[in-house]
Amino acid sequence: MEHDAKTTVLIASVGRYEGQEVAVCGWVMHKRSSGRVRFLVIRDGTGVIQATLVKGETPDNVFDEYAKLSQESSVAIFGQVRKEPRATGGYELLASGIKIFQVAAPFPITPKEHGVGFLMDRRHLWLRSSRQWAILRIRHAVIRAARRFFDDRGFSLLDAPILTPSSCEGTTTLFETDYFGEHRAYLSQSGQLYMEAGAMALGRVYCCGPTFRAEKSKTRRHLAEFWMIEPEVAFADLDTVMDLAEALVCAVVSEVLEQRGPELDVLERDRRKLEAIRPPFPRISYDDALRRVRQAGEEISWGQDLGGGHETIISGQFDKPVLIHRYPIGAKAFYMKSDPQRPEVALCVDMLAPEGYGEIIGGGQREDDVRRLKEKIQEAGLPLKDFQWYVELRQYGSVPHAGFGLGIERTVAWICGIDHVRETIAFPRLLDRLYP
RNA sequence: UCCCCAGUAGCUCAGUUGGCAGAGCAGAUGGCUGUUAACCAUCGGGUCCGCGGUUCGAGUCCGUGCUGGGGAGCCA
Structure with missing residues (x-):
């Protein structure tokens, strides 16, 4: 913006302009005064700085x-950038001019x-608050x-x-909508089946988008609308995707x-917990997991x-x-491939985040x-007709293939160390909450 | 869907055995020579969630509805 020929700078990079006259555009977070000295704390989305008068x-x-x-008034502050140890962030703006966009x-x-x-109503x-800023960044x-x-x-x-013609997994409740008065359509609960088609065309594919579950879940780990990133790889087996999932999570962290x-500082996240996230991750079988659960005194068959x-x-x-692999075939979706060594278990894997954040990845090798x-489609009680296209993927050059889905919100909640996924998405969709 | 908790000032909450509606913060005004959620003083601010009941008297007790929060199941 043109402000008296001064450079408009982002607060995040204000340190590069020490001693120079600049303009900062932003919003007033709060203000303080001490008679002769007055402070305006300004945020611009990249950081926070105090302007001093x-x-x-x-x-x-x-x-x-x-x-x-007033709080949240929109302004441009002109002034000299000064190094100031007493100011949060280490720099302050000695104001020489203020343009008010709106009080x-x-x-x-x-x-x-x-x-x-x-x-949540607001x-x-x-x-605009600093915690939410940090989480969304x-x-x-x-x-x-x-x-x-x-x-x-x-x-x-x-x-x-x-918009999909039928369930992807046949297990969970779907949001239903009318499709031109001719058909019912459902909001997708996973892109996976389509990714399998894509993997047969492009070899290695991924999608990143919203998915929907109409289940009336009311917990800190559930949203009605959440985002997944779902890779699918042709000529791959369970071990391939376990390696891939591990490398992905390490790269992200x-x-x-x-x-x-x-941003992690704003959230007061213990970084040592994140710095420990390096390969290899522990990999245990479902059977081993059962032993651990029973040793802890829980009953589970x-x-x-x-x-x-x-x-x-x-x-x-x-x-x-921790990666838990080879669940009983009955506990998993129909498209999972059975382990040839042990047909009663599926070549599948879940990744559980540390610190009790639960499952962040689910996937495996496909049938x-x-x-x-x-x-398997029939055993699951699903209409074969709806999955005809999916079955055809196995008629024309079928190959071993595997993939997984990573839940973005749970991953973000874990990395941020916050206790509920509702703050990890800008506008969460929850049971009984569709506004704003 | 089930279980538990809550609803009082703009916000967060207290309110004793059923007996005058309260505090802190926010807001307004004034003060203060460097503040970090600044501080100090003064002032204004109420459909005690709705409906019905018990009672001389209900924020308080009972019934019911609504809203919000937490948890379970299910899942990512």
């Missing part, structure tokens, strides 16, 4: 502008405490790191459809550590899926994510035999 040094008309400014109406979210319900404004870094990881390994991005230090409490017991035994796949 001193009686006698700052022009009187500028000094007086302070009184008009904000009284802002409902003050720097004091508020309840979650109050804040999610569109809550995003880390979310961006997670998605960017994951996409770069796949891009650098020869994967092609292939976008899966959101290390990029967040490198590039989102200030072979064949049962692991519940949230069981997952917490196991992940609590490691300081890294590639036409006959077996048809049987």
Whole structure:
């Protein structure tokens, strides 16, 4: 923007302009005064800086502008960048001019405490607070790191459809919608089946998009609309995707550590917990997991899926994510391939995040035999007709292939060390919450 | 869907055995020579979630509805 020929700078890079006259455009977070000295704390989305107004040094008309400014008022501050150890961030702006874009109406979210319900009703404004800023910046870094990881390994991005003619897995409840009055359509609960088609065309593909579950889940780990990144690889087996999942998570965590230090500080995240995330991750079988759960005093019979409490017991035994492989075939979706050595278990894997954050990855090797796949669809009670196209993938050059899905929100919640996934997405969709 | 908890000032909450509606913060005004959620003083601020009941009297007890929060199942 043109401001008296001064350079408009981002707060994040203000240190490069020490001693220079610059302009900073942003919003007033709060203000303080001590008679002769007045402070405006300004945020611009990249960082926070205090602008200082001193009686006698700052022009009187500028000094007086302070009184008009309310929280969230939009301003451009002109002034000299000074190194100042007393200021948070190490630099301050000695104001010589202020342009007010708007004096904000009284802002409902003050720097004091508020309840979650109050804040969620004002999610569109809550995003401006420093914790939410930090979380969303880390979310961006997670998605960017994951996409770069796949891009650098020869994967092609292939976008899966959101509107689908039927269930992908046949297990969970779907959001239903009308499709031109002719058909019912459902919001996708996974892009995986389409990624399998893509892998047969492009070899290595991934998608990154929203998925939907209409289940009335009301826990800190569930959203009705959440994002997944789902790679699928042709000519791959279970071990291939376990290696891939491990490398992905390490790449994501290390990029967040490198590039989102200030954000982790805002969240007061213990970085040592993240710095420990290096390969290899422990890999245990479902049978081993059962033994661990039973040793902890829980009753569970072979064949049962692991519940949230069981997952917490196991992940609590490691300081890294843990891979659990070869679940009973009955506890998993129909498209999982049976282990040829042990047909009662599937060639599948879940990754549990440390610190009780639960499952962040689920995947495995897919059934590639036409006959077996048809049987499994029927055993699952699903209409074969709906999956005809999926079955055909096994008729024309079927190959061993495997993939997984990484839940973005759970991953972000874990990396941020926050206790609920609802803060890891800008506008969460929850049971009983569709606004704003 | 089930279980538990809560709803009082703009916000976060206290409110004793059923007996005058309270605090901190926010807001307004004034003060203060470097503040870090600054501080100090003064002032304004109420459909005690709705409906019904018990009672001389209900924020408080009972019933019911609504809203929010936490947990379970299921899942990523």
